[in-house]
Amino acid sequence: MARVTLQTIADRVGVSRMTVSNAFSRPDQLSPTLRDKILAVADELGYVGPDPAARALARGTTGAVGVLLTESLRDAFNDEIATAFLGAIAEELTPTGLGLTLLTAVSSGDVIPARDVAMDGALVYSCDPESTAVDWLLRRKIPVVFVDQHPTDGVPAVNVDDRPGARAGAQHLVDLGHRRIGIVTSGVRGAHGRIADETSMIDGYVAQQRIAGWLDVLRPAGIEPAIVRLPHGLPESGYDGARMLLSQDAADRPTAILCFSDALAQGVVQAAQDLGLRVPEDLSVVGFDDSPLAARMRPPLTTVRQDVLAKGHAAAAALTRSIDSMRNNTPPPTEHLLLPAELVVRSSTAPSPA
Structure with missing residues (x-):
């Protein structure tokens, strides 16, 4: 089937191609009667409108x-x-x-x-x-x-304002008396999950701001957190990170974990429960984002809200x-x-x- 163009419609109506174009793009240039006739013929012929590529070229915009x-x-x-x-x-x-x-x-x-x-x-x-x-x-x-x-x-x-938000999450744990605190975070570049103390390993502006906020509170309180950095922010990554932190002797493992996101926190909570730990009685968990997931979790998640x-x-x-x-x-x-x-x-x- 031949493609219907402005010229096809113009030939059927008996007007110029520009008149047909005006019917679509500059309706004020035509009488209502003529415009209605052109649009009716266009509909009858199955015309779908001006070619998007041609229109973008003419307007200098892609839309x-x-x-x-x-x-x-x-x-x-x-x-x-x-x-x-x-x-x-x-x-x-x-x-x-x-x-x-x-x-x-x-x-x-x-x-x-x-x-x-x-x-x-x-x-x-x-x-x-x-x-x-x-x-x-x-x-x-x-x-x-x-x-x-x-x-x-x-x-x-x-x-x-990630850094002050992270500070608030860390201060909440310190105020609750926690001194053995872990961090489960992620960055924008690929990384293998591991426990590390070097914060220079953290990539990505948001990850850097959040860990800086946590350390703003923890280090002055004499707390050096164990940090697990993961390649992805999926719950499965949080699960793996928590297993690394929690598979230690009871005297050494964290009593609280700060998470880069609620998704990671979901995995952390699941890992703790699979290890027989109760949240929050044995382990407190703090997320970040306040996604819909946070309120759905059991127990509902303490988190830092961003709009x-x-x-x-x-x-x-x-x-x-x-x-x-x-x-x-x-x-x-x-x-x-x-x-x-x-x-x-x-x-x-x-x-x-x-």
């Missing part, structure tokens, strides 16, 4: 923005915080007509998504700053907003402002927004049994 993720796209859909963040972005973009394109930092053959996918701008979400994908986006000179990244001069950024919906809305709004500035040849915004984090105490923490 889409990208979200760059370091890990696989599948992992994003297994993470309630990531899905809530993406949902908030989509909601903020809806009135603008912009679509959302998910990009992985992993190349496939000759295709490099950050370099090759057409987009009007991009959000860089919790990515390795040394990733070549981030470099490609910056080299393209399209509007970019960093989210959960190290703030960079000249680039708008949206972050959570992930506000983060998504703020990030999308910052990007649309940057895109508008580029279109209007005005100075781009470069604000760095810092959202609060607060401790939410539930039933997974209790006074130290030691």
